[in-house]
Amino acid sequence: MDERAIQQKIQRLRNGGRLRVLDLFSGCGGLSLGFHAAGYEIAAAVEFDADAARSHGLNFHKGETRHSVARDITLTSPEQLTGELGLGEAVSAFDVIVGGPPCQAFARVGRSKLREIAEHPEAFRHDARAQLYIEYLHYVETCAPLAVVIENVPDMLNHGGHNLAAEISEILTARGYVCAYSLLNAAFYGVPQMRERMILIAIRRELVNDVLFPAPSHWIDLPAGYSGSRAVALKIALAADREGDALYRAAPEATDALPPAVTARQAISDLPTIDARALLKAGLLRRGTRRFNIPQPYTGQDRQTAYAKAMREWPGFEGGPAIYDHVIRYLPRDYELFAGLNPGDQYPEAHRYALARFAEALERLEVPLDEGTEEWNKLKASIVPPYDPGKFPNKWRKMEADRPARTLLAHLGKDGYSHIHYDSAQARPISVRDAARLQSFPDGFRLAGTMNPAFRQIGNAVPPLLAKAVALKLKEQLLECGAQVPRVRTATGAGA
Structure with missing residues (x-):
């Protein structure tokens, strides 16, 4: 991880720079739309499906051809992406990376293998189960974002006997991030749909000591099936034979004092x-x-x-x-x-x-x-x-x-x-x-x-209103903490 790039981005944040987002596995842009509504700049996206890539380009880049073409992340390096889009060096182009590698990309890839991938990114490029995950980590490593947001299905917490969110958090923690993950239901955030998502947030340790999740804006008594699915997903994270994963956060509590969920x-x-x-x-x-x-x-x-x-x-x-x-x-x-x-x-x-x-x-x-x-x-x-x-x-x-x-x-x-x-x-x-x-x-x-x-x-897609709630809470943390970070020192010792 390029520590100097991190410090330069923090300084840019202090100076009022707009947070620039790279959306990986973007689809048509549910996450992008939520972050855009929260005031972020959607700088780029990588999406393999041609129709979804065109949708993303239409909505966030006025249909510019270079932003509307489908890209295979396994064949598109960060440097190639920023070069094609005219964004300069990859290490300087983005402040936040969002998205979520498909679960199939790392199913049955154990914790020891994930550690090895983190240390030796080329080691498992031949393994189709891990390749997309490797590429995602490669983008994080190369682009040095201040924050990472990963979303996926709740089963990511109990996928083939693995808590993949915990394993990803372990890798990102080793790379200098403070991580936490939770299960959020979109209906609690103004979306007229009962949709459960795993949300993992990682923020540079230079900025925070902990990660916070957005408070609900609406209330609903979810059907029993959702509670049962959640219990299965959380079985590993909340295992009774140990204290549980310290990086898991229970979703912020909603009460019936809030407005009812949108129907x-x-x-x-x-x-x-x-x-x-x-x-x-x-x-x-x-x-x-x-x-x-x-x-x-x-x-x-x-x-x-x-x-x-x-x-x-x-x-x-x-x-x-x-x-x-x-x-x-x-x-x-x-x-x-x-x-x-x-x-x-x-x-x-x-x-x-x-x-x-x-x-x-x-x-x-x-x-x-x-x-x-x-x-x-x-x-x-x-x-x-x-x-x-x-x-x-x-x-x-x-x-x-x-x-x-x-x-x-x-x-x-x-x-x-x-x-x-x-x-x-x-x-x-x-x-x-x-x-x-x-x-x-x-x-x-x-x-x-x-x-x-x-x-x-x-x-x-990720429901944009859920993405917006996550984006606003993340922005609040980044701006609040960025303002408190000491200025970067130049070689002569003067404040930058």
């Missing part, structure tokens, strides 16, 4: 109505690629909640007179089925309802069909989904209007059954813009590609 209805009820059954009947909803070239006028001013208003008026990402990505999947068999489901219903309930509708359809026939005939099977297939309800109990879910949404996943890029719109009159899965709202992306945030890539980008 799905508050998040998306102002968006244009999409009556899937009426559009299907009129021939306006067809199979095919969903592109974002058809404007839908925004007419929901009279239905705006405080949250919707914030998504419409996000500085730099304001919503316009029309929405272009409010598109849904073509699922003609299931729109009527969606209409009949109750809030919270999942696939077993959907399957039972579909069988009941099939039975009614058989009774309406003037000429009865024998079970098992081609015509009987064809009619059943037009009404009843083919999945075994015993094997796919969680495949479907109708949202509850007055609660935050359940966790959005990248699987939205393949189907929309996990988030069926709560409004039975619309009888549809959520749209791309619905999903963006539920992740707290503002209406002016542009998504490159077509519907499937856009859903995937949203599902993979």
Whole structure:
């Protein structure tokens, strides 16, 4: 680690310099957007997926080609990145590195191996399980940031028997950082979604003695499933046979004195109505690629909640007179089925309802069909989904209007059954813009590609409002502590 570069960055911070962010594994930019909203400069990003890289470039660099190209971190050194972007030397270009290597990158890489990687970065470049993790560490080592923020799924704390957050913290501590990690649920930070994330923060030891996490802004009594998942994730960190990992921090406590969590209805009820059954009947909803070239006028001013208003008026990402990505999947068999489901219903309930509708359809026939005939099977297939309800109990879910949404996943890029719109009159899965709202992306945030890539980008993203809360707390620590750091001394001993 370049100690002189660290001191120069601290001095720059003292002089009022804006904190410059490098977002690794950036996706479309959920973390970047949160840090941007907190006043950071998004200097650069590295993202392998072409559509996500284009989205990031569109939103943070006005679509400049050099900022919009996909980059493979294993083939792009820090020096190459800053050279291509005209940012000067890598060691001087960034103050904060954010992002999160995919868990698969270091699954089953043990603590001893991680230590060896830290000491000998070339040692395991042949190991596909560790390579992305090695590259991430290499960027930290080369770029000498004042702070690092890593996010990932809660299972990172118990991945194949390893607490990867603790192991990463061990490496960063050896490199001069003060580290801590926690599990934060996005619903406590104003996001209309119950999404649990592991957040690890590392700050240079020259600046702090400890790491702090943001206080919640909202309250919710999370469903039991979230508590159970959290307990599994924390099993190693809070092991009973030892004192536990001193670097783990329990999430700051939320109380019911706070405003209630933002609900799905508050998040998306102002968006244009999409009556899937009426559009299907009129021939306006067809199979095919969903592109974002058809404007839908925004007419929901009279239905705006405080949250919707914030998504419409996000500085730099304001919503316009029309929405272009409010598109849904073509699922003609299931729109009527969606209409009949109750809030919270999942696939077993959907399957039972579909069988009941099939039975009614058989009774309406003037000429009865024998079970098992081609015509009987064809009619059943037009009404009843083919999945075994015993094997796919969680495949479907109708949202509850007055609660935050359940966790959005990248699987939205393949189907929309996990988030069926709560409004039975619309009888549809959520749209791309619905999903963006539920992740707290503002209406002016542009998504490159077509519907499937856009859903995937949203599902993979960190909710920007959660990222903003983390960014503001980190900034508070950096600015407060940076102001107290002694000035850098020059060779002659004069203050810089």
